[in-house]
Amino acid sequence: MSSIPPSPSPADSTAVQIVPAAGSPLRLAVVGHTNTGKTSLLRTLSRNPDFGEVRDSPGTTRHVEGLRLLAAGAPAIELFDTPGMEDGMALLDYLDVLAPPSERLDGPARIQRFLDSPESLGRFEQEARVLRKLLKCHAGIYVVDARDPVLAKHRDELAILASCGHPLLPVLNFTHSPDQRIEEWRTALARLGLHAIVEFDTVAPPLEGEDQLYEKLSLLLDSHAPILRALKQDIAQQRSQRRQDAFVLVAEMLIDIAALRLSAPSQAPELEAAATSLRELARRREQRCIDALLKRYNFRSADFPNHPLPLQGERWEMDLFHPQALKDVGIHVGKGVAAGAMAGATLDVFMAGISLGAATLLGAAAGGLWQGADKLGRRLLGRLRGYQELTVDDAVLRLLAIRELALVTALERRGHAALGPIDISTLMQGGDDTLRKEKLPEELLEARASPQWSTLADNYQPSTRRSTAVKRLADTLAHLHDASRRQRET
Numbered sequence: 001m002s003s004i005p006p007s008p009s010p011a012d013s014t015a016v017q018i019v020p021a022a023g024s025p026l027r028l029a030v031v032g033h034t035n036t037g038k039t040s041l042l043r044t045l046s047r048n049p050d051f052g053e054v055r056d057s058p059g060t061t062r063h064v065e066g067l068r069l070l071a072a073g074a075p076a077i078e079l080f081d082t083p084g085m086e087d088g089m090a091l092l093d094y095l096d097v098l099a100p101p102s103e104r105l106d107g108p109a110r111i112q113r114f115l116d117s118p119e120s121l122g123r124f125e126q127e128a129r130v131l132r133k134l135l136k137c138h139a140g141i142y143v144v145d146a147r148d149p150v151l152a153k154h155r156d157e158l159a160i161l162a163s164c165g166h167p168l169l170p171v172l173n174f175t176h177s178p179d180q181r182i183e184e185w186r187t188a189l190a191r192l193g194l195h196a197i198v199e200f201d202t203v204a205p206p207l208e209g210e211d212q213l214y215e216k217l218s219l220l221l222d223s224h225a226p227i228l229r230a231l232k233q234d235i236a237q238q239r240s241q242r243r244q245d246a247f248v249l250v251a252e253m254l255i256d257i258a259a260l261r262l263s264a265p266s267q268a269p270e271l272e273a274a275a276t277s278l279r280e281l282a283r284r285r286e287q288r289c290i291d292a293l294l295k296r297y298n299f300r301s302a303d304f305p306n307h308p309l310p311l312q313g314e315r316w317e318m319d320l321f322h323p324q325a326l327k328d329v330g331i332h333v334g335k336g337v338a339a340g341a342m343a344g345a346t347l348d349v350f351m352a353g354i355s356l357g358a359a360t361l362l363g364a365a366a367g368g369l370w371q372g373a374d375k376l377g378r379r380l381l382g383r384l385r386g387y388q389e390l391t392v393d394d395a396v397l398r399l400l401a402i403r404e405l406a407l408v409t410a411l412e413r414r415g416h417a418a419l420g421p422i423d424i425s426t427l428m429q430g431g432d433d434t435l436r437k438e439k440l441p442e443e444l445l446e447a448r449a450s451p452q453w454s455t456l457a458d459n460y461q462p463s464t465r466r467s468t469a470v471k472r473l474a475d476t477l478a479h480l481h482d483a484s485r486r487q488r489e490t
């Protein structure tokens with residue numbers, strides 16, 4: 001028998017402690033006509049893009065191969081991939097000869113007679129492998145290519161599979177295809193007594209697709225309902241944990257880039273070199289975030305081809321006098337005053353040395369309000385000696401946030417059977433406009449004024465304040481992501 005490697009997921013991380021799967025796992029054979037997406041379904045259900053072999057040609061899977069899904073760390077289901085049925089019509093004729101209806105053998109006995117016959121090792125070797133496995137399982141998942149017309153070969157195949165005496169759950173695959181014949185299949189399957197059916201495109205499965213699959217299975221297999229319930233809960237928990245982790249990954253990246261600043265002498269060549277370094281650092285940081293997201297969702301880096309970030313918008317640092325920066329170093333000024341003074345003072349320091357606005361502020365600092373002279377003072381001194389600071393522009397931060405949220409959406413929707421590249425171009429359009437037009441989230445504004453928050457900086461300092469900002473920003477991103485999804489759905 002084939003080996004059953006434990007699947008890396010759905011139980012791929014900290015599973016909640018829920019009812020452990022009691023007893024032996026539920027065994028399911030994934031069966032169907034050849035080239036309908038059986039192996040693809042297993043890839044998607046196990047979130048493992050490396051399971052088995054997937055090709056657009058019949059007869060790709062030649063042997064039974066299994067995998068195990070865990071719930072709360074215990075085996076819940078064993079799924080077996082089987083070779084495609086190729087010649088159901090001829091096999092049904094052969095069965096009629098081997099075990100004529102006049103003998104009145106029941107279904108499993110007829111199938112057993114076939115398995116004991118020489119033809120099960122010859123002409124019908126593939127079919128025999130499928131039936132042998134199905135007999136040993138609790139139920140079968142019958143995968144249908146919903147683009148196929150319903151033909152006699154399918155009916156014969158189903159009649160043979162049904163003879164094994166186990167419940168069959170048809171799964172309609174390729175449901176997003178414009179050529180799908182879902183209604184035709186539903187009618188045909190109902191006529192064969194198969195009323196519980198799941199639509200599940202393995203390349204782009206519905207968000208609640210697994211829930212529906214396990215829900216319908218528990219209707220057919222009520223003695224295994226507790227295991228299936230445990231698996232469903234585990235999957236839901238994993239999904240929610242994955243989402244949270246994803247938004248934290250994006251928030252970490254945004255904070256790192258928002259807080260990043262490079263200083264350079266004011267002369268053009270040095271500034272240009274600093275701008276290049278800034279772009280490079282930000283690009284690499286984004287790539288790290290993308291790689292981590294792909295990994296968290298069990299996809300390969302190659303699934304998302306490189307999208308160079310159009311970082312044209314680095315800007316002169318403008319927020320030395322941001323109210324938060326002032327607060328951090330102990331300067332307390334009223335909100336209105338701070339905002340007015342800040343705008344004027346920062347520009348003044350850049351453009352014209354110490355002008356009235358800046359001088360007023362510096363005067364206030366010198367006059368005793370200054371408590372963080374060390375931190376802010378060094379930067380100011382640098383400025384005054386002809387150094388300037390570069391940070392990544394707001395527009396770039398907006399773009400980064402929009403892009404990574406689009407990627408999270410794409411990853412949530414992608415099945416692990418998908419072979420094509422991930423394309424987020426349409427997901428970057430439309431949806432919620434907050435990140436495009438509204439003020440940047442508070443946490444990013446605070447990061448602007450906290451260079452020590454950037455893990456890219458030499459003087460990076462972990463702090464509770466930073467962690468809280470990451471968490472809050474992750475919550476905001478989750479909220480914006482959901483708002484976009486709702487807007488797209490309406």
Ligand SMILES: Nc1nc2c(ncn2[C@@H]2O[C@H](COP(=O)(O)OP(=O)(O)OP(=O)(O)O)[C@@H](O)[C@H]2O)c(=O)[nH]1
Nearest residue numbers: 034035036037038039040055056059060061084202
């Ligand atoms: N667009 C789309 N393609 C799919 C879907 N499911 C499978 N495919 C493609 O269909 C082809 C066959 O998929 P497999 O998973 O190898 O099919 P199979 O039933 O295991 O095939 P055999 O092992 O040969 O019986 C591959 O090219 C898959 O990428 C789907 O839901 N949508």
Ligand SMILES: [Mg+2]
Nearest residue numbers: 038039060061
């Ligand atoms: Mg296959």
